[in-house]
Every structure is written in structure tokens, then in C-alpha cells.
Amino acid sequence: MLAGIGPIALVHEWFTPRSVGGSELVVQELDALLQQPQLFALVDGESRRRGSWLAGRSITSSFVQRLPFGVSHVQQYLPLLPMAIEQLDLTGYPLVLSSSHLVAKGVLTGPDQCHLSYVHTPVRYAWDQMHAYLRQSALARRGLGPLIRAQLHQLRQWDVLSGQRPDQLLANSRFTASRIRRYWGRESTVVHPPVEVDRFRWDQPRDDVYLCLCRLVPYKRVDLVVEAFNRTGLPLVVIGDGPERARLQAMACPNVRLLGRLPQDDVNAWLSRCRAYVYAGLEDFGIAPVEAMAAGAPVIALGQGGLLDTVRCIQRGDSQPTGLLFPDQQVASLVAALETFEQRRLWQQLPAERLRRWAEGFSPLRFRARMEAVIEQSWNRHQRTRQERSRALPVPMA
Numbered sequence: 001m002l003a004g005i006g007p008i009a010l011v012h013e014w015f016t017p018r019s020v021g022g023s024e025l026v027v028q029e030l031d032a033l034l035q036q037p038q039l040f041a042l043v044d045g046e047s048r049r050r051g052s053w054l055a056g057r058s059i060t061s062s063f064v065q066r067l068p069f070g071v072s073h074v075q076q077y078l079p080l081l082p083m084a085i086e087q088l089d090l091t092g093y094p095l096v097l098s099s100s101h102l103v104a105k106g107v108l109t110g111p112d113q114c115h116l117s118y119v120h121t122p123v124r125y126a127w128d129q130m131h132a133y134l135r136q137s138a139l140a141r142r143g144l145g146p147l148i149r150a151q152l153h154q155l156r157q158w159d160v161l162s163g164q165r166p167d168q169l170l171a172n173s174r175f176t177a178s179r180i181r182r183y184w185g186r187e188s189t190v191v192h193p194p195v196e197v198d199r200f201r202w203d204q205p206r207d208d209v210y211l212c213l214c215r216l217v218p219y220k221r222v223d224l225v226v227e228a229f230n231r232t233g234l235p236l237v238v239i240g241d242g243p244e245r246a247r248l249q250a251m252a253c254p255n256v257r258l259l260g261r262l263p264q265d266d267v268n269a270w271l272s273r274c275r276a277y278v279y280a281g282l283e284d285f286g287i288a289p290v291e292a293m294a295a296g297a298p299v300i301a302l303g304q305g306g307l308l309d310t311v312r313c314i315q316r317g318d319s320q321p322t323g324l325l326f327p328d329q330q331v332a333s334l335v336a337a338l339e340t341f342e343q344r345r346l347w348q349q350l351p352a353e354r355l356r357r358w359a360e361g362f363s364p365l366r367f368r369a370r371m372e373a374v375i376e377q378s379w380n381r382h383q384r385t386r387q388e389r390s391r392a393l394p395v396p397m398a
Contacts, residue, residue: 005379008037009093011085011104014074015054016045022172022193022287023120026367027099028053029194030118033368034097040088040107042081045071062087079151082106082158095379098166105169106162111389114382116375117166118191121176121284122183126155129219136218160184168378172285173306179284189374192309194367195290195359199264202296202356204272206347209235210338211274211297213267213288214281216242221280221302221329223248228280228334229256234342236278239267271295275347276323280334283307289323294359296352299323300337312358314346322355 012027031037039059046054062084064070064077077084085103090096096113098104101120109115125133130152134140140148163169163184171177171188180188210229214220222244229236230253238248241261249258262270271277277292278300285306289299299311303325314321324346326337340346360366 006094007092008034009040009090009096010034010037011040011088011090011096011098011100011107013041013100013102013104014043014045015039015041015047015059016043016071016074017049017052022285023099023101025196025287025364026118026120026172026193029364029367030097030099030371033371037097038093040090042084042103043071043074060088078155082155082162095375097375103162105166106158107165109165112386114379115166116168116170116378118170118172119176119180119188120172120193122163122179123155123159126152126159127179127183132219156183167382168374170374173309175305175308176284190309191370191374192362192367193285193287194364195287195294195362197290197294197356197359197363200268200291200295200356201272202294202352204296206275206296206352207273208275209237210276210278210300211237211239211270211292212278213239213271213292214279216240216244216248218244219281220244221282223251224280224329224331224334225278226252226256227331228338229253231331231335232338232342234338237270237274239270268295271297276300276341278334278338279307280329282329286310290359290362293322293355296355298341298347298350298355300334300341301325302329303327304329310362314349315340320354320358321350322358323350 010030039057041059042062043065044059044061046052047057047059049055064074064084067077081103085106086108088107090107090109094113096109096115098107098117100117102123105117134145169180169186169188170191171180172193174190177188177190180186212222212225216222226248233255236256238258239262271292272295274297276298279289280302282302282305289301289307290310292299300323301307301311311323311325312318312321313325315324324337324341326333
């Protein structure tokens with residue numbers, strides 16, 4: 001069905017060597033599903049990099065590509081990015097898909113083009129996380145807070161305006177769908193992103209150590225996890241790197257080990273043998289908890305945000321539970337969850353094979369099948385609308 005649509009455009013914010021997160025996995029799967037559409041982005045740092053999955057591809061970029069350090073530090077040009085994405089010429093593409101966590105949804109299309117936007121999140125630091133962002137901003141601490149607030153105010157206005165442009169919005173979780181509804185006043189279809197579950201072994205013997213795996217940045221709240229394990233004395237391994245590492249190392253007791261960034265094989269091995277994966281951040285979706293379940297590890301996590309879609313809580317009475325969710329982003333709430341998990345030996349009630357089966361529901365194969373169905377439905381609906389519009393035109397008088 002998709003092959004008969006004609007030229008297809010796939011728009012992403014940026015392609016750079018440092019961008020290797022969940023949104024890039026979505027784009028890779030969309031690229032395969034759409035059979036290598038024409039790619040558009042603000043900047044392209046990948047098509048000429050040997051070893052990249054985009055090596056040799058044609059990628060149309062914006063004027064930011066030619067600005068000083070535009071490719072390596074595209075976000076420093078934040079005030080220009082809404083205008084830059086609008087300069088991409090999508091003429092001649094009947095179907096446009098955008099993968100958006102900032103401005104990609106704002107590309108300009110005509111009434112005869114069908115535009116679907118997969119939204120990873122409305123701009124966090126312009127909306128509900130603005131005040132936390134400003135507290136952490138070095139520029140704000142240097143007296144530029146009022147200027148940053150003014151820029152974010154303008155970004156919010158453009159964000160709402162551009163959120164009306166796509167014909168259909170797709171959200172990566174029910175939590176993201178609720179944020180889209182609140183900020184843009186639109187409904188969206190939930191399609192969970194792909195997770196590479198086949199990379200993990202789930203049938204390995206398990207140790208008594210707990211694992212926290214993520215980037216060590218403030219909003220991930222690894223400090224909350226470290227403090228909870230300081231209080232309980234349970235063994236914890238923290239894998240990851242980032243600006244919070246020195247502070248976390250200073251506060252950690254001897255039962256908490258910070259290993260920094262590790263090779264992927266080592267990370268997979270830790271996930272396959274830990275007693276449970278622990279996470280305290282508020283995520284729009286959260287790929288790492290699904291990876292943990294694919295490796296047979298129960299999840300102990302904050303029961304808010306996207307994890308309500310991915311973790312089935314044993315205390316909430318969910319059928320076929322896969323972990324334990326604690327209610328509040330507080331140390332005491334996580335400590336209580338850890339004590340319950342230990343005292344009731346809940347890992348024995350959460351078999352690895354069950355966790356793996358649940359995680360397979362988020363596989364790339366499932367994602368492609370769901371996306372193909374949604375794209376076909378949206379395309380057919382758009383074609384019917386075009387036909388109805390053409391029939392409504394007045395017949396010219398002879």
C-alpha cells in the first residue's frame with residue numbers, strides 16, 4: 001500500500017553522531033518501513049560519516065548547517081530553529097512524516113499533502129519543566145534569565161501554532177498524549193516506540209545486586225536512587241556518565257558503585273543478571289525499563305509518566321505484573337518500595353520469561369506493523385477529504 005503513495009519525505013530534527021537516543025531508533029524504523037524516503041533535517045552530520053547507518057544517503061538540511069558549529073552544536077541556535085525548519089522545501093511529496101521533539105512538526109505543507117507527526121514530547125523546557133531548566137541553566141545564573149524566559153515564551157507560542165499543522169499527531173505514550181492535549185489542544189494516537197529487545201538474554205542466573213542505568217543528568221533523579229540505597233544498604237551499581245557523576249560519587253556509600261559508561265556488551269550482561277532495575281525519573285516513554293524487562297529484570301520505578309504504559313505493577317493488582325511502581329518522586333517512597341521488594345522477595349513472583357514476553361510487545365516488528373496501519377488509515381482519510389473537497393467546488397458556468 002505505502003509503495004503506491006509516491007515520493008515520501010521523512011523529517012527529523014537533526015542527524016549527528018551524538019544523537020543516538022530513542023527518537024533516532026524511531027527514525028531508523030520509519031526509514032526502513034518507508035523504504036528509504038527522502039530525508040530532511042536541520043543539520044546533517046551523518047551522511048558523510050563512515051560507519052553511520054546514513055552513510056551515502058541524500059539528506060536535505062537547513063541553513064543552520066552552514067552556521068559556525070551548526071552541526072555539532074545545533075541547539076545553541078534555538079531561537080532560529082523554528083524559522084529554519086520552515087525553510088525546508090517539501091513541495092512534491094504527497095506524504096510527509098516528521099519525528100519531532102522540538103520543531104520538526106512545524107514544517108510547512110499544503111492542503112494536498114498528508115502530514116503525520118510522531119511526537120516524542122512537546123518541548124519539555126518550554127512548558128512544565130521550564131522552571132527546573134532555568135534553575136540548572138548557567139546562562140540564567142549569569143543574569144540572562146529574563147532573556148531566556150522571553151525566548152521560551154516565544155517558543156511556546158510557536159509550539160502551539162506549529163502543533164496545529166500536521167494532519168495527524170502520534171504520541172509515544174499516553175503521558176505524551178496528555179501533554180499534547182493540554183498544551184496544543186489536540187488529540188493524538190498512541191504508538192509506542194520500538195525497543196531492540198532481541199539484543200538481550202533473559203535466561204541467565206541472577207545476582208542480588210540492583211542496577212540503575214541512565215545518563216547522569218539532573219532530571220533522571222539518580223541522586224534519589226543513590227540516597228535510597230544509602231539508607232537501605234542494599235547493593236547498587238550505577239552505569240552511565242554525565243554532569244552529575246562527581247556529585248553522585250561524593251554522596252554514595254560503599255554499597256553503591258558508579259561504573260561510568262561501559263561497552264554495550266557489559267551493559268547487557270548487567271541487565272541480564274541484576275536483581276532489579278531501579279529508576280526514579282519522570283519519562284515521556286522510557287526505553288531503558290523496557291530493555292531491562294527484555295533482559296528478564298523486574299523494574300522498580302516511579303509510577304508516573306510513560307512508565308505507566310510499560311510496567312505492570314504487582315502491588316496495583318495488574319495481571320501478569322512486571323515490576324513495582326512507587327507513587328512519589330521522593331527518597332522515602334523509593335525506600336518503602338525497596339523494603340517491600342526485599343521483604344516479600346517479589347523478584348520470585350516476577351519470572352524472567354514473563355517479563356521478556358511482555359517486552360516483546362514493544363519490538364521493532366510490532367512498531368512497524370502499527371505504524372503501517374496508522375499511516376494507511378491517515379492517507380486514506382486524507383484522500384477521501386481531498387475528493388470531498390473537489391466535489392464541493394462549484395461547476396464553472398459555460
